[in-house]
Amino acid sequence: MRGSAMAFALGLLVAAPAPAEDWPDVPVPEGARGEIVSSHMIYNGLHMRASRFTAPMPLDQVKAFYRDQWGRAMADTPHRGKTLLGHATRDARHYITVELTGEGNATRAQIGVMALPKRAPEAAALGAGFARMPGTTVAEDIVYLDTPARVRTLSMVNRYSPLQNSNFYQRSLLSKGYQASPVGAPCKAASNSCSSRYSKGDQRISVSSSKTPVGTTIIAVIE
Helix, strand or coil, X not given: CCCHXXXXXXXXXXXXXXXXHHCCCCXXXXXXXXXXXEEEEEECCEEEEEEEEEECCCHHHHHHHHHHHHHHHCEEEEECCEEXXXXXXXXXXEEEEEEEEEECCEEEEEEEEEECCCCCCCHHHCCCCCCCCXXXXXXXXXXXXXXXXXXXXXXXXXXXXXHHHHHHHHHHHHCCCCEEEEECCCCCCCCCEEEEEEEECCEEEEEEEEEECCEEEEEEEEC
């Protein structure tokens, strides 16, 4: 849910988020098989739900199906080698995205339904309450409201090595009373990735950091 579709959706911020039971239905092509990914989550401050399906037809036919449903109001945007369709509901309370990936005579789809708020979430709220090294950018902050523990996942990136990130979180979390449980091989200066788990009572945090072409990506899962 990034890129031009998200930017377009934020330009439609005209209504308060709807309650979880008020999500609009999203049509799917005949013969499609799918599942709910999250019935209610908060993605970067926006209330959303997500699902996916596989349809037994080529991508162009799936696109044509949504064109028939939504008409000229449908946005059709190439996105990272995939096709991203977008549509605002008539009451302007929700924005729907359908990301399509062709697989021969079949098509995989990811559906996102976003409740449009009155104001865009503040960027400073992303990652709030979770320690980060200086200069760390928070790309995604997701809270799953349909899980008992309301699991939160943070995706971040910075210029430090996996070892530096690993040491930072070890110091930070141990100082808060967590116990560490290393995952896999010991983290070293030459490591391309490092992972650890931390626990305190019934609280659990896992942190992994990996080198990428744009820096080090850090994924934190907080339970």
